[in-house]
Amino acid sequence: DIQMTQSPSSLSASVGDRVTISCRASQGIRNDLGWYQQKPGKAPKRLIYAASSLQSGVPSRFSGSGSGTEFTLTISSLQPEDFATYYCLQHNSYPYTFGQGTKLEIK
Amino acid sequence: EGQLVESGGGLVQPGGSLRLSCVVSGFISSKYWMSWVRQTPGKGLEWVANIKQDGSEENYVDSVKGRFIISRDNAKNSLYLQMNSLRGDDTAVYFCARDSKSGGYLDWGQGTLVTVSS
Numbered sequence: 001d002i003q004m005t006q007s008p009s010s011l012s013a014s015v016g017d018r019v020t021i022s023c024r025a026s027q028g029i030r031n032d033l034g035w036y037q038q039k040p041g042k043a044p045k046r047l048i049y050a051a052s053s054l055q056s057g058v059p060s061r062f063s064g065s066g067s068g069t070e071f072t073l074t075i076s077s078l079q080p081e082d083f084a085t086y087y088c089l090q091h092n093s094y095p096y097t098f099g100q101g102t103k104l105e106i107k
Numbered sequence: 108e109g110q111l112v113e114s115g116g117g118l119v120q121p122g123g124s125l126r127l128s129c130v131v132s133g134f135i136s137s138k139y140w141m142s143w144v145r146q147t148p149g150k151g152l153e154w155v156a157n158i159k160q161d162g163s164e165e166n167y168v169d170s171v172k173g174r175f176i177i178s179r180d181n182a183k184n185s186l187y188l189q190m191n192s193l194r195g196d197d198t199a200v201y202f203c204a205r206d207s208k209s210g211g212y213l214d215w216g217q218g219t220l221v222t223v224s225s
Contacts, residue, residue: 001169032210034210034211034212036211036212038152042217043202043204043215043216043217043218044152044212044215046207046211046212046213049207049209049210049211050209050210053209055213087151087152089152089154089211089212091210091211094166095154095166095167095168095169096154096157097154098151098152098153098154099151100151101151101152
């Protein structure tokens with residue numbers, strides 16, 4: 001199975017900050033990775049697909065990069081509605097696997 | 108964008124069975140792979156299983172192989188998860204999701220809670 005190691009597990013930041021979340025795959029997954037945002041009691045929402053493509057309707061302050069084993073989600077200027085938990089998901093091979101999540105909290 | 112509505116969750120004793128259902132609307136389900144994903148407080152999100160458009164291929168995470176069966180009825184726009192020999196670590200919110208052609212999941216249900224406890 002491909003392990004997705006996500007870091008950090010939690011992060012405190014302020015509105016307007018730039019934040020970066022990382023995911024490392026235990027083996028190469030090309031660009032078969034997405035980033036998801038989840039708020040309490042809700043289903044995840046896809047932000048980024050194919051590692052760096054912005055999902056339609058998602059603000060441009062979100063961006064993704066990487067290929068192979070190293071991936072990054074960047075939020076360029078945090079907004080109040082961005083405080084949530086973020087997950088990466090690899091869909092390169094079965095079983096699909098998620099990162100452990102990054103809880104983004106208000107400083 | 109489609110809508111997915113799960114049902115069938117509840118409290119079940121260890122060793123018991125439960126069948127989850129997911130009814131979809133707003134898209135032709137027969138055109139898409141469909142999946143179940145679960146979420147536990149301790150382990151975050153976990154992909155459980157998926158099934159090909161015509162039901163001819165299924166994939167499972169190892170922890171549920173031999174106990175869970177994913178199926179679909181395209182005529183009813185429905186997805187199912189038959190869960191047998193349930194264990195405490197199967198306790199989770201179960202989401203159904205439509206596999207996106209660009210990979211991953213764009214459409215999700217609201218989730219249904221399964222609690223395995225005596």
